[in-house]
Amino acid sequence: MTQLEVKVKDLLPIPELMAMRRVLCVQAHPDDAEVGAGATVAKLTRSGSEVVYLTVTDGGVGTEDASLAPSELARIRRREGEEAARLLGVSEMIWLDFPDGSSLDFTAVREKIIAAVRQVRPDLLMVMDPWLPYEAHSDHRTTGFAAAEALLLSGFPHVCPQHLKEGLAPHAPQAIAFYGSSRPNTFIDATSTWPLKLEAIAKHKSQFPPGNLEMVTAYLTAKAREHAAGRGFELAEAFKVLSPLHLHFFEDAWQC
Numbered sequence: 001m002t003q004l005e006v007k008v009k010d011l012l013p014i015p016e017l018m019a020m021r022r023v024l025c026v027q028a029h030p031d032d033a034e035v036g037a038g039a040t041v042a043k044l045t046r047s048g049s050e051v052v053y054l055t056v057t058d059g060g061v062g063t064e065d066a067s068l069a070p071s072e073l074a075r076i077r078r079r080e081g082e083e084a085a086r087l088l089g090v091s092e093m094i095w096l097d098f099p100d101g102s103s104l105d106f107t108a109v110r111e112k113i114i115a116a117v118r119q120v121r122p123d124l125l126m127v128m129d130p131w132l133p134y135e136a137h138s139d140h141r142t143t144g145f146a147a148a149e150a151l152l153l154s155g156f157p158h159v160c161p162q163h164l165k166e167g168l169a170p171h172a173p174q175a176i177a178f179y180g181s182s183r184p185n186t187f188i189d190a191t192s193t194w195p196l197k198l199e200a201i202a203k204h205k206s207q208f209p210p211g212n213l214e215m216v217t218a219y220l221t222a223k224a225r226e227h228a229a230g231r232g233f234e235l236a237e238a239f240k241v242l243s244p245l246h247l248h249f250f251e252d253a254w255q256c
């Protein structure tokens with residue numbers, strides 16, 4: 001460990017994910033949070049934390065079936081998402097219903113996330129890591145970057161000042177937890193809630209037909225074993241947890 005790493009950890013400790021009592025879980029599509037963080041969401045709600053989901057797109061293009069209209073698929077996916085979230089103990093779902101897969105408008109998505117932060121007033125944001133190398137899906141990247149910037153800006157009254165007239169006061173969450181990260185710094189023991197995560201993923205029948213579900217389940221479970229190796233438990237979900245200070249002009253954030 002270098003001298004610099006020691007100092008950075010002392011000056012800017014990594015926030016404690018499981019200590020967060022209110023969580024806003026932002027996802028581009030109705031199944032992202034279950035795949036990336038389902039076991040941790042269930043663990044948080046079981047320990048008394050409140051978790052609210054904010055889903056950015058309607059998920060309407062997630063099919064190879066040309067006869068299934070996007071509006072019909074969006075209805076199916078909303079129902080699947082609600083069933084999955086209920087299993088995990090999620091208390092509220094907010095749907096932004098941006099069209100799926102059509103190049104999201106960053107500023108528009110960021111404004112909606114800031115409004116949700118000011119409404120829900122979470123300690124922690126959770127979202128897919130937009131810095132994941134080779135992530136080709138722009139919905140994932142845009143949603144992740146918008147949530148990261150919302151963490152920085154939601155506490156400033158002159159950002160989206162129209163919210164004040166709508167009764168939404170500024171609010172600054174303490175931290176963000178990125179799932180699907182290639183640089184995780186936090187490993188949550190997911191052993192007790194792993195079956196619940198898999199059950200929640202299976203609710204997304206439109207996205208995971210039987211053969212596909214088995215492959216996804218096998219991969220996620222193998223990955224969870226890898227994340228848990230040497231930590232004294234069997235299965236883990238991995239996150240990159242950062243504070244707002246880590247996310248602003250800070251050269252060492254990638255190795256925190």
Ligand SMILES: [Zn+2]
Binds near residue numbers: 028029031032140
């Ligand atoms: Zn997705």
